[in-house]
Amino acid sequence: MFSGAQVSLYPMSDDFVGIILSAIGALDPYRPNFRIETDDVSTLIVGPPDQLFPAMRDLFVAAAGRGVHCVLAATVSRGCPGEPDDPICTPIADSRHDRPLEERVAAAVAHVEAAPRTGRIVAAQFSLYPLGSGHHMDEIYGCIEFLKKSGVFDRSKNFCTKLRGDAGPVFATLSEAFLRFGAPQGHVALDLKVSANSPTAL
């Protein structure tokens, strides 16, 4: 199954070029398993679906670690019809996709509880789009039930859900939403913005 993301970093600093390029260096450990291509708009990462969010976490934590207000925007996709079935995009063995929603919610919560902490607090806003499935609203409601139990749920907003917390469990929650909800071999898209070091008072 073809899976990947187009990812852009927006560090609000005069040194944006240095911050972006050194953060892209944090993707180096993923290069053996990924196809990674940077242009003037974004960086494409194509690879195993279960490694996409760890890669984006490391990219974002590297940029946000510089202390400036920083935003990551990403379009993430798996199972896109018409894309080549890239052999590097091997599906995860234990997706439990064929299992009932309740079981998938429990497995997703357990994965987030085990996620490593990074020490970097982030806010994330995202929408999950399980495409072409007759049960897409069931999948979305099941996913939201999981998000409320994730420990990083902030609130539901129009068109999206907001998470807040350590980048470790936040990116793990995004990964579980992407991997476990929507049809197993179906097309799922996810739209994401992550922010750190915002000067906005809450």
Ligand SMILES: Cc1ncc(C[n+]2csc(CCO)c2C)c(N)n1
């Ligand atoms: C992750 C990521 N990849 C590419 C860009 C696009 N971009 C904007 S400035 C810059 C550095 C100078 O070439 C690059 C590559 C981005 N913003 N974030």
